[in-house]
Amino acid sequence: MPETTQQVAVIGLGAMGLPMAGRLAPEFPVSAFDVAEQRREAAAAQGAVPAATPAEAAEGADVLLLAVRDQEQAEAALFGPDGAASTLPPGAAVVLTSTVGPPGARALAAALPRQRFVDAPVSGGPLRAGKGDLLIVVGAEDAALAAARPVLDRLAGTLTVIGPRPGDGQALKAINQLLAGVHIAAAAEAVALARGIGLDPSVVVEALSQGAASSFMLADRGPRMLDAYADGAEVRSRLDIFVKDMGIVTDLARDAHVPTPLAGAAQQLYLLGERAGLAAADDSSVVTVLSPKDEPSGEDRSPTA
């Protein structure tokens, strides 16, 4: 496999797609498309060739990397007007990095019978995307994976192949998101409760980030929740991503007849956050749904006070 001569198309230049395009551009000829002109220009500034449509981006591509937000955008990019499928060469590898759920990935793979489909949802965030340090979980046949491997190796810190079928990567990613989304919500409950009973939340987060109560999300989002009460947390991962992803989780669980009461509760919490105007805020801001910024102290809240 000639590593440096593969032609790569990147469709979707958002929080993840743009740094992935920038990471690939020094090693591969990259054509890049996004619906927003500003994002296309940003990709051009990082060495990619901007394309006016998905079809133009996909022309002659050996590897098509989809980094769109959801299933609807993936279908539009591939099969909509000027869609990539109209020009994508037979035998090309299609790498789906978006989190769309197993049925979504299977549907896309089935609609592209002449291409090699690699279900490869990513996690790790924009910074790690730009450094090639993503966690990528893959469902793909060996031949498809081999065709996409040079591109994936440039992006992944860790690549785990969970199974041979499109949808297998999505399944593992969904379980990842179940845990991540529940852990963020649990950290929010912990911070909100600390505030409500008059303990210093920063002391609580610090004290509990080592032992049996620890999680990656408590250590990562806990301090950002404290920021949410100060200047506001920097947006590193939008809250509405978890509205989408907890929907994928609870759909998947329901279809498998597995109760997931905590994932369901977390889903409701992210929906409440969206309704509170926090869709585009950092996901850590969900804590303000449980404990508003201007809430009175615990002592003032008794109904008989």
Next chain:
Amino acid sequence: MPETTQQVAVIGLGAMGLPMAGRLAPEFPVSAFDVAEQRREAAAAQGAVPAATPAEAAEGADVLLLAVRDQEQAEAALFGPDGAASTLPPGAAVVLTSTVGPPGARALAAALPRQRFVDAPVSGGPLRAGKGDLLIVVGAEDAALAAARPVLDRLAGTLTVIGPRPGDGQALKAINQLLAGVHIAAAAEAVALARGIGLDPSVVVEALSQGAASSFMLADRGPRMLDAYADGAEVRSRLDIFVKDMGIVTDLARDAHVPTPLAGAAQQLYLLGERAGLAAADDSSVVTVLSPKDEPSGEDRSPTA
């Protein structure tokens, strides 16, 4: 403070009290009481002097260590027939290591006005108790803490003083239990979902125990959940402890008017586990409530199949 001449009474010789008594016995004269004769004999075998009643154990004690299950047992041990309060010297330190919630600790402290009260709930489990490697979170005034310090130092790997009032330690412990109980339940949902959709749960636990989905509980209880489907998990921490502790959490949150939907869902899950006959089983066995041992695979469960 003469470290080796303090007389210590330990009341409650269960999963935590017995190894604590055994850890203290080489350094202090320890008198030990439990309602079960077998536990008193086990403490005697580790160097403690068994007492026939709480009152006998407390006679002449400088430090009384309470390691009972809950508030009801604490009240009975102190104020019931032959209770420790009838003989405990004025000025003695009372160390409450049990998790009873802030109002419980405050009530006990108020009922012992002539003693020094140290609210010091512990976590870490029996093995770490026997090694003196517990996490102890303390609410106590300086003088009370100083009186109990030699005993606490013999038991603690980490000791965090969160505030000066009895109840402050319980408050931090409750937040610890919120996170721990939710994280165990989240791990159970992850394992159950993996089984339900036909992914190997051991691969899922392994793959997700490093990144953004990681928690202490996923790495610790995840493998024990797999044991629950094989020979059954060794009982290291009883499931019904979380019925008690999530009750403390949700009471505390409700009293502070803080919504905790995930803690509430976790509480219901532990109650379901208790109803399923798992009260004395390892808490990791809660996974079998979500995904029974003999469940059919995901493909066989469609209502139209």
